[in-house]
Each structure stands twice: as C-alpha cells, then as structure tokens.
Amino acid sequence: MIRVRIAPSPTGFAHVGTAYTALFNYAFAKNKKNEGKFILRLEDTDVKRNVKGAEEAIYEGLSWLGLSWDEGPDKDKGEYGPYRQSERLKTYREWAERLLKEKKAYEDEGAIRFKNTGKDMVWDDLIRGKISFPGGEVTDFVILKSDGYPTYNFGAVIDDILMEITHVIRGEEHISNTPRQLALYTAFAKAHPKFAHLPTLRNKDRKKLSKRRDPVDLRVFREKGYLPEALVNFLCLLGWSHPQGKEIFDLEEFVRLFDFKRVRSAGPIFDTTKLDWINGEYIRKTNNDSLAKLVWEYAERKYPLEKVEEIIPLVRERMNKLSEFFTLAGFLVEEKPPKPLFLTDSYSANISGATISKLNNLPESRWNKQNLDKVLGEANRMAGTATGDFFMDIRGTIAGSSVTPPITESIEILGKKETIDRLKTGQKKFSK
RNA sequence: GGCCCCAUCGUCUAGUGGUCUAGGACACUAGGUUCUCAUCCUAGAAACCAGGGUUCGAGUCCCUGUGGGGUCACCA
Numbered sequence: 001m002i003r004v005r006i007a008p009s010p011t012g013f014a015h016v017g018t019a020y021t022a023l024f025n026y027a028f029a030k031n032k033k034n035e036g037k038f039i040l041r042l043e044d045t046d047v048k049r050n051v052k053g054a055e056e057a058i059y060e061g062l063s064w065l066g067l068s069w070d071e072g073p074d075k076d077k078g079e080y081g082p083y084r085q086s087e088r089l090k091t092y093r094e095w096a097e098r099l100l101k102e103k104k105a106y107e108d109e110g111a112i113r114f115k116n117t118g119k120d121m122v123w124d125d126l127i128r129g130k131i132s133f134p135g136g137e138v139t140d141f142v143i144l145k146s147d148g149y150p151t152y153n154f155g156a157v158i159d160d161i162l163m164e165i166t167h168v169i170r171g172e173e174h175i176s177n178t179p180r181q182l183a184l185y186t187a188f189a190k191a192h193p194k195f196a197h198l199p200t201l202r203n204k205d206r207k208k209l210s211k212r213r214d215p216v217d218l219r220v221f222r223e224k225g226y227l228p229e230a231l232v233n234f235l236c237l238l239g240w241s242h243p244q245g246k247e248i249f250d251l252e253e254f255v256r257l258f259d260f261k262r263v264r265s266a267g268p269i270f271d272t273t274k275l276d277w278i279n280g281e282y283i284r285k286t287n288n289d290s291l292a293k294l295v296w297e298y299a300e301r302k303y304p305l306e307k308v309e310e311i312i313p314l315v316r317e318r319m320n321k322l323s324e325f326f327t328l329a330g331f332l333v334e335e336k337p338p339k340p341l342f343l344t345d346s347y348s349a350n351i352s353g354a355t356i357s358k359l360n361n362l363p364e365s366r367w368n369k370q371n372l373d374k375v376l377g378e379a380n381r382m383a384g385t386a387t388g389d390f391f392m393d394i395r396g397t398i399a400g401s402s403v404t405p406p407i408t409e410s411i412e413i414l415g416k417k418e419t420i421d422r423l424k425t426g427q428k429k430f431s432k
Numbered sequence: 433g434g435c436c437c438c439a440u441c442g443u444c445u446a447g448u449g450g451u452c453u454a455g456g457a458c459a460c461u462a463g464g465u466u467c468u469c470a471u472c473c474u475a476g477a478a479a480c481c482a483g484g485g486u487u488c489g490a491g492u493c494c495c496u497g498u499g500g501g502g503u504c505a506c507c508a
Contacts, residue, residue, distance in 0.1 A: 009508050046507055111506050128437070137435055137504085145506040152508045176436060176503040197437080204443095206500060234444090237457090241445055247457055264438095264445080267501065271443050274458045284471080317471040328469085343468095376467095391467035403469045 002036030004029045004167050007043045007156060010054035014061025014218040016270070017171065017201055017209055020235050022067045024198055025169045027258035040072035041159060042084045045149040061218035065228045066251055071163075080163045085155050092150040095158050095188070096143055104187045110146030114154075114184065121179035126167070126196035126260045133179040141180055153177055157184040160193055169196040172267065173208065196260060199239045199267040209270060225298060225322030227286075230279040238268040248281050280320035288312050298322040303333045310413050314405035331399040332413055338400025340426035343392045346385040350393035351427050355379040359420055367416050372408040397426035 004025045008018045022038075029036030040062070044050050059074060069075075073083040082088060096112045099105035105114045116139055122132040143154035150158065160168060175197050185192040203214045215221070221231055229250060236254045237247065240263050283291065292309040299308070308325075315328045331338045344350065358379045362371055380390040391407050398419060404410060411419050 007508085011508080043508060049507070109506085113506090131436075133436070139504090142506045147506075149506085151506065156508090171502095172437065173502055174508090177508090179436095199438085200502070202501075208502075237444060239444090245446065245456055247444090266438055268445090269443065271458090274444060277458055280471090315470090318469065320470095380467095386467095388467055395468060401468090405469085407467060 002029055002032060002167060003039065003163065003165050004036065004169055005039035005041050005160070005163065005165050006170075007041045007159075008058055009043045009046065009049065010051060010058065011046070011049045012051055012054050012211065013057045015209075015211070016216045016218060016221070016235075018058065019061060019065055019067070019218060019231075020201060020238070021170060021198060022062055023065070023232065023235050023254075024196075024240075024258075024263070026067050027255045028167065028169060028196075028260075030255045031258045037070045038068075039080075039163060039165070040069040040083065041163070042073055042086075043152065043155060044084055044086045045145075045152070045155055047086075047147065047149065057219070064218065064222065065232050067232075085150065085159065088155075088159070089148055089150075091162070092144060092155060092158055093148065096150075096154070099143070099187060102187075105143060108142070111142045112144040113140050114143045114180075114187070116140050117183060117186070119183075119186075121182045123178065123182060123192070123195055126169075126194055127263050128197060128265050131175065131178070133176075138179050138183055143184075153180045154184065157181050157188075161185075161188065161190050165193050167194045167196060169198065172197045172200045172265075196263075197265075198263070199265055201238065201270045202267045203270060206267075206269065208267075214270070215272070225324065226275065226279050227282045227294070227322075230275065230282040233282070234272075234275040234278050237274070238270065239264050239266075248278065248285075276320045283319060283322075284317060286316075288316065291316060295322055295325045299325070307333055307413075311405075314409050314413075318405065328403070328405060331401065331404070332410060337418075337422050337425065338398075340398075340422065340429055341396030341400055341402065342426070342430055343396040343402055344385075344389040346383070346389050347393050347430055349383040349385050350380075350390045351397055351423055351430065352383060353427075354382055356420060356423050356427070358382075359416070359423070362416070364416050367412065369408050369412050372411055376408060394423070398422045 006018065006022045006025055008015070026038050029038040040058075042055060042058075055073070062069070071078060071080060071083065096105065099114065100107070100112060103115075105112050107113070118135040118138075120132060120135045121138065122130060125131050141153065142151050144150055159165075178195060182192055200208050203209055209216050222228075232251050232254075233248060236249070240254075240258070242249060243257060243262065286294065289309065292305065292312045295312065296303070296305050296308045311329045311332055315325055318328055319325060358375050362375050376391075376394070380387055383390060392402065394407055394411075395404050396402060398411065398414060414422075
C-alpha cells in the first residue's frame with residue numbers, strides 16, 4: 001500500500017509550491033488503481049511562525065484545485081493521527097529519549113542533539129538516481145528543541161515512520177536534509193521510505209519562488225480569474241510531460257499517466273504566460289451556461305445571471321481570464337454609461353441625427369441582430385463613410401472603448417433606449 | 433566558501449548512440465478571415481553551455497571546466 005504525504009507549515013497562506021508538491025504526491029498515490037493514500041500533515045512546530053487561518057487557507061487552496069486528501073487534521077484521527085505535529089509532542093519526546101538511552105543522542109542546553117555517526121549517506125532517488133553525501137557533512141543536530149517541539153528533520157522522520165509513509169515526494173530543497181533523516185532511520189533501525197525530489201519552481205531570476213516578490217498565494221490566482229483546472233494543468237507541465245505531447249489534459253489523465261520517468265530534474269521557471277493561454281483554452285472548453293455561472297460567481301453575483309448569460313457568447317473567445325469579462329463587457333453590465341470616445345475623423349457623419357433616427361424607427365419588437373445589421377448598414381451607406389470607421393465610432397460611443405465584442409450583438413443586448421441615449425450623448429458631447 | 437543538484441529555442445518541453453539538416457507548445461513576427469479585439473488558419477524566426485575523451489557514429493555515455501540553483505539554524 002502506497003502512502004504519501006505533504007507536510008506544509010501553517011505559516012501564512014496556501015503556497016503554489018505546496019500545490020505543486022501536493023499534485024505530484026496525489027498523482028503518484030492515485031496512479032496505481034487509485035489505492036494509495038494521500039495524507040496531509042501540518043508541521044506546526046515553529047510556534048512563533050504559526051499563523052491563525054493559515055491551516056484553513058491550505059485546506060481551501062488544495063480543495064479548490066481538486067486535490068483531496070485521505071487523512072489529515074480535519075478528518076477522523078484514525079490509527080495514524082493526530083496529524084498536527086503540535087499534538088504529537090509526547091511521541092517525539094519518547095522517541096528522542098530512546099536515542100538518549102541508547103547514547104545516540106545527548107542533552108545540550110535543554111535541547112536534545114543527535115550524535116552524528118559520520119557514515120556516508122546514499123540513496124536512490126526516484127527522480128535523480130543515486131545521490132550520496134560524504135559522512136562528514138552531517139554534524140550533530142538538534143532533534144528536540146528546548147521548548148519541547150521537534151525540529152523539522154526529527155518530526156518528519158518520526159511521523160513518516162509512524163504514519164507508515166512509503167514514498168517521500170518533496171522539493172529539491174530537501175535534498176540536503178535527507179542525509180540527516182537517513183541517519184535517524186538508521187539509528188532507529190527502520191527502513192527508510194523511497195525518496196523523490198521534485199524540481200523547485202523558480203522565478204524569472206531563476207531563484208526559488210519567494211513569498212515576497214512572486215505571485216505564490218493560491219488565492220491570488222483565483223482572484224485574477226484563473227480556473228483551478230487550468231492551474232493544475234499548467235503545474236503538471238512544469239517538470240512533467242505528457243507521453244503523447246499533449247498540452248491540455250485534466251487531473252484524471254495526469255494521474256492515470258503519471259510516472260517518475262517523465263519527471264525532469266531541472267527546475268522550471270514559473271512563467272504564467274503559458275498559464276494565460278491554458279486558462280483561455282479551458283474557458284473556451286466550458287459551455288456557455290457553466291461559464292456564465294463562473295463569471296457570475298467571480299463577480300460576486302453583482303449582476304443578474306441572465307444578463308451575464310446573454311453576454312457570454314460574445315466574450316468567451318475573447319478572454320483568457322474571468323477578470324477580462326469586465327474589461328470587455330463592462331459597458332453592458334454597468335449602470336453608469338461609459339465616457340464616449342470619438343475615434344475617427346468622420347465622427348459627425350457616423351453618429352448623426354440620421355443614424356439615430358434610423359435606429360429609432362426600428363421598433364423594440366424587432367430589435368435584434370439581423371435587423372440591426374440591416375439598419376446599421378443603411379445608416380452607414382447614408383453616411384457615406386468607411387464601414388470600419390462607421391462601426392468604430394458606434395463602438396467608441398456606446399462602449400467608451402476601441403476594443404469590444406461585435407457591435408450589433410452588443411447593441412442588441414444594450415437595448416434600444418440605452419443605445420440611443422448613448423448615441424445622443426456622444427453626438428452632443430462631440431459637437432461641443 | 434564546503435557539500436549537493438542541475439544544464440536542448442525567450443519560456444515549458446520531446447529526445448534514452450545512427451530515423452536530429454533537433455520535434456511540439458506558449459510567447460513573438462508576417463499573412464489570411466473580420467466592423468475593433470479575439471478565436472481560427474497559414475508561414476517564419478528561434479536551442480543541444482564549452483573543451484576533451486569513448487565510439488564507425490554523440491543532443492544522447494564518461495571526464496574537466498563554465499554557468500545556474502539549493503543547502504549549510506533550537507525555520508520548515
């Protein structure tokens with residue numbers, strides 16, 4: 001039985017790196033007939049850095065991405081819990097004292113320190129092959145702090161033993177911790193789990209992603225209008241490649257095809273340019289009704305759902321992020337009319353009394369794209385201006401922008417009264 | 433600096449000794465479609481870090497160098 005875990009610290013928000021590690025752990029656990037267990041353990045042993053709400057943020061972030069865990073602090077304790085390290089202090093003390101009794105550790109100013117054996121440490125990494133450290137590298141290190149909390153290396157090893165973790169899949173930055181952990185397994189005469197060290201996600205400076213400078217908070221991705229499926233897909237593509245070279249695939253497919261053989265060891269740059277494209281692909285894959293709901297929720301239900309549904313077909317191929325709905329179609333949903341733009345030299349001919357009365361003569365009941373095309377075409381001929389210019393001025397006048405969805409469709413949705421009001425306003429402002 | 437990891441187009445990557453005059457995707461450029469923008473279609477530019485080996489043959493194996501990264505806490 002495969003058992004894997006992620007072990008984030010609740011020190012703030014859900015980090016995209018945590019999601020990345022979780023994704024690969026999840027895929028590995030569920031890959032084999034879906035029978036592996038994916039465990040969430042909270043390493044809250046740095047009392048000073050624990051932040052309230054951080055735990056919930058982690059749950060939220062992972063759930064948003066569809067990465068569900070089988071065991072964790074929010075679930076029944078079961079035979080392996082509790083899953084918060086702060087609730088396992090007694091256990092760590094017992095195990096540390098065992099080492100003390102066997103003279104494999106010693107007390108040092110209120111802390112307990114592990115006595116290094118000086119042996120070379122080697123393991124066969126699932127992603128990188130053989131990795132070895134010279135024995136002198138591991139010095140005596142603290143395993144139990146004077147406040148009674150375990151250090152990372154100790155807590156992780158004890159829990160991995162007790163929780164029967166079979167595979168430790170984590171970031172590359174933990175490679176240098178592995179010899180210390182291996183020494184601990186040896187001291188307890190326990191077989192160590194298999195290790196797989198994933199590449200670290202980097203920023204444009206090729207440095208490991210930083211909380212300070214890089215967009216790493218999962219909530220921010222949601223706020224920017226990314227779909228969780230798209231983010232997951234993007235994350236899959238960092239360090240892993242689809243055997244058929246596919247770029248767009250869902251979590252289920254990733255899980256099914258996952259293999260460490262296809263994981264690269266070089267650290268990829270987390271460049272969201274491609275994520276924007278992937279997100280657009282997912283938006284275009286979503287049907288109108290579902291997409292309208294997503295936008296509606298994204299807008300915190302500020303606009304009528306029916307209105308959003310009406311607009312979606314006009315913008316679905318124009319947006320890569322949900323947020324772009326507003327820049328594209330804001331003029332159709334906002335109460336306040338936009339400031340008109342006069343975009344061509346033939347404005348006065350385009351937005352003329354003739355144009356407006358032509359539209360005015362079209363009754364509400366016949367206010368649809370087909371008739372609008374006809375009427376606007378006639379108005380354009382009367383104005384005697386270039387078609388592009390004609391529509392451009394209508395665009396600028398009713399939308400206050402030179403980039404909008406198609407004009408006749410937009411006018412249909414805007415409605416007769418509002419359209420004519422805006423055209424009149426534009427005409428008036430222009431002549432001033 | 434010690435130790436460790438890594439190295440193919442700007443970015444994500446394919447490639448497990450010959451089919452590589454190195455393939456795909458994003459981004460970019462040009463053109464087509466079009467009332468703008470986008471979608472869509474077509475084309476284009478763009479990479480094996482360097483030097484030594486091994487081999488009939490190296491992007492692929494080995495060594496060295498260079499470059500990048502990680503880590504050296506009573507943080508995780």
